[in-house]
Amino acid sequence: MAAGNPIDPIHQFEISKIADIQIGGLDLSFTNSSLFMVFALSATVMLFLIGLSRRSIIPNRMQMLSELSYNFIANMLRDQVGDQGRAYFPFIFSLFMFIFFCNFIGLIPYTFTVTSHLIVTFAFAGLIFIAVTIIGFVKNGLGYLRIFYPSGIPIFLAPLIVPIEIISYLSKPISLSVRLCANMLAGHSILKIFAGFTVMLGFLGFAPLVFLVVLYALETLIAALQAYIFTILTCIYLNDALHPDH
């Protein structure tokens, strides 16, 4: 097996260097991961450049697409956070578009899924966690600590509730990052395994092929859904930081 095991589902997640870059002893090489980050970036930029190139009152298709995504995220932010969330809209919008395109580009065979690497999703989740915590303390002062002790709970339950709340708060970035990463990793691995079965079984391969087609549709849904979930959870955390009372 020279080119690796045909059903090695992990092979697709391997990172290979394209250009070797070493700065200050750190390996900052341009890898296939970086390439697909650039692809996701360019896809977003292309979508909006084309969508915004001929702006008109009656939108054409690409303009419609860009406006739909804009309205989608704007409504999500308004519903979850309210008008105070406006300042964070560029970040939320960029986050959604980046994860969305990373997930979708990863569905194309022989591509690399940036979001299947825990470090990438954890970087986002960690950034969101730190930012939300800072925003919470800046907007509410020490009153932000109230989120660890929800109102209406008897005082004798506090020793029980407060640690649980603290743990759940601290586990937010982990759950957020693992959810996205695990979904991508598992989905793509299963796709790869069934694709391998299809090849290995020859004529009988149509059975896993049918399953593969169904699974691919499911993965397409999951790619969009996970980008949505990641974004909406970010909005919810942001809302907690801005309104810790409820």
Added chain:
Amino acid sequence: MKILVQIFILLLSSHTIFAAEGQGSTGLPQMDITTFPSQLFWLVITFTILYIFMWRVVIPKLSTTIEERKDKISNDINEAEKFNSEATGIHEKYEEQMSSASQNASTIISESKSQMNEYFENLKLENEKKIEEMIKKSQEMIKSREKESINEVRNATLETVKEIIVKYLDKTPNDDEILKKLN
């Protein structure tokens, strides 16, 4: 989520099996710490570019476009409402005029009808009077003609009788006597 975690674990174990007979790579690529700096570095670069692009280019343009459209639509709706109210006003006026015109027409019709009736009634009465008068006149005429003719017959008879008397009796008779005898 539970299922996903199970698959995750399964994949981890399956990979070690495949890796044993495969390329001999160690563990998940996700756990390879040496790739982290590069991934983070390029993530920061690409995402920062994306963020600045979205913040500076996309969102201002899109929001102005959407605002412009909203304004245009609301303006158009306002204008349409104005026109609509104007149109309903005109329609109401038209209806009013129509109803007043039809009322006028009906009064004119009824008036002319009554006038016509009166006229015909008068005409009828007049004609009846005239006819009665004419009948009276002709009756009178008939009566006078009757008298005249009677007188004429009488005179003619008188003359005839006179002449007869003169011829055959050779006497000049008195008219009164004859008249007395004739009657």
